[in-house]
Amino acid sequence: MDREIPKKEILMRKRKSLIKVAAVILVAIIAVVCVMQAFMSSVYMRDLAVSDVDKGTIEVSITASGRVTAFDEIINSPVSTRILEVLTQEGDSVNVGTVLMRLDLDKAETDYQNAADQSEMQRLEMSKLKVNNTTQLNSLEMQVKVSEMKVNRLATNVRNERYLDSLGSGTTDKVREAELSYKTALLELEQLRQQLGNERRMKHADEKLKSLECDISDKNLGNMRRTLADAQIRSPRKAVVTYINNNMGAMVNQGEKVAVVSDLSHFKVEASIADAYSEQLGIGGRVIVRIGSDKLEGSIASITPTSKDGTINFTVRLDNPSHKRLRAGLKTDVYVMNSVKDNVLRIKNGSYYIGQGDYELFVFDGDGELRKQKVKLGDSNYDYVEVISGLKPGDRVVVSDMKEYKGKNKLKVKK
Incomplete structure (x- = not known):
């Protein structure tokens, strides 16, 4: 069993x-x-750009694209004339004051001499007017003094007649006659004084008018002198000739371009930005231009008044226009400073950031691995990006380009 x-x-x-x-x-x-x-997909630590999440200040900027250009100076003809001689060619290096071309200035010089003669005539007429005015005013002043003496004498006669009349030696008629003469002399004196005052004001106005005419004549003469000097077409700076009208004998109008020189030792940045940001641009606004790892400071010098193809163009004047990294035609990133945000979460800026919105970034976990995490980012500048949500202080975030791992949620980090 x-x-x-x-x-x-x-x-x-x-x-x-x-x-x-x-x-x-x-x-x-x-x-x-x-x-x-x-x-599991892996990545080497040496290939990663990592940023710690911290709190700090972000000087918010808007990003524009720019291109370095040399300082081009357009030289226009100050007068309507013809080209006599061209002394330089395109590509020539010139110094300050180098004569680029010669213009026919016979008419301009004749006009200047006529203006100089006219100005001298105005000065002589001014001197003559002052002499005539002084003579006439002196004559009136002398008449006033004579009239004052006459009034004083008649006043004495009135007192004498009144005294004689009080003694019984005079008559009432003689007193009245003396008083009438005295009052008449007073009126004549008052009339002369008013005439003298009116004449002084009129003479002063005449001299002021004539002086104004002389000043206008001198200003016109000065303008013609400067125009004549400008007609000597010279280089305003040490530069390279990039354009010159070499048609000898050709007529050129006043204000017509005859030459262009480019200063290849001083540069500026021509930038463009979406017209949606036009209200955030202003003359004198602070700008950072990034060339590689170098950051050059500058300010907005000019802004085009109209939008073209959805963009606004503006020019940046650099604080150091002779920086060693500047080259004509070099493309740059331009950051226009807009506002300041204090005590915000931030991470370093990088190629991953393309504007405000939601992102999926790789964050280090406690096991030395990378985990994909949804993050919302806000404003930025050339150094930092504002973190709105999804991260906390102390987190370590990959800020390098991770497009090849777009489909991965976790990554192993190799030393």
């Missing part, structure tokens, strides 16, 4: 079976994990 197995032994057998099954499952899980680890 079969012997009944004790319950204790049955329980032990079940435990052993369960332990074996659990061991097999654990080994399988470990194997799966090992296989997953073996097949």
Whole structure:
């Protein structure tokens, strides 16, 4: 007969079976994990640009594209004339004051001489007017003095007649006659004084008018002198001739371009930005121009008044226009400073950032691996990007280009 197995032994057998099954499952899980680890995408630490999330200040900027250009100076003809001689050619290096071409200035010089003669005539007429005015005013002043003496004498006669009349030696008629003469002389004196005052004001106005005419004549003469000097077509700076009208004998109108010189030692930046940001641009606004790792400061010098193809163009004047990294035609990133945000979460700027919005960035976890995380980013400048949500202070974020790992959620980091 079969012997009944004790319950204790049955329980032990079940435990052993369960332990074996659990061991097999654990080994399988470990194997799966090992296989997953073996097949997990990996990246070398040396290939990553990493930024710590911290709090700080962001001087917000808007980004524009720019191109370095040399300082071109257009030289226009100051007068309507013809070209007599061309002394330089395109590509020539010239110094300050180098004569580029000669213009026919006979008419301009004649006009200047006529203007000089006219100015001298104005000066002589001014001197003559002053002499005549002085003579006439002196004559009136003398008449006033004579009239004052006459009034004083008649006043004395009135007092004498009144005294004689009080003694009985005079008559009332003589007193009245003396008083009438005195009052008449007073009116004549007052009339002369008013005439003298009016004459002074009129003479002063005449002299002021004549002086103004002389000043206008002198200004016109000065303008003609400068025009004549400008007609000597010279280089205003040390530069290279990039254009010159070499048609000798050709007529040129006043204001017509005859030459262009480019200063290849001083540069500026021609930039463009979407017209949606036009209200954030202003003359004198602070600008940072980035060339590689170098940052050059400058300011907005001019802004085009109209939009073209959805963009606004503006010119940046650099604080150091002779920086060693500047080359004509070099493309640059231009950051127009807009506002300041204090005490905000931020990470370093990089090629990953293309504007405000939602991003998926790789963040280091505690196991030395990278995990993809949704992050919302805000404003930026040339150094930092504002973190709105998705990260906390102390997080380490990959800020290099990770496009090739777009489909991965985890990455293994190799030393």
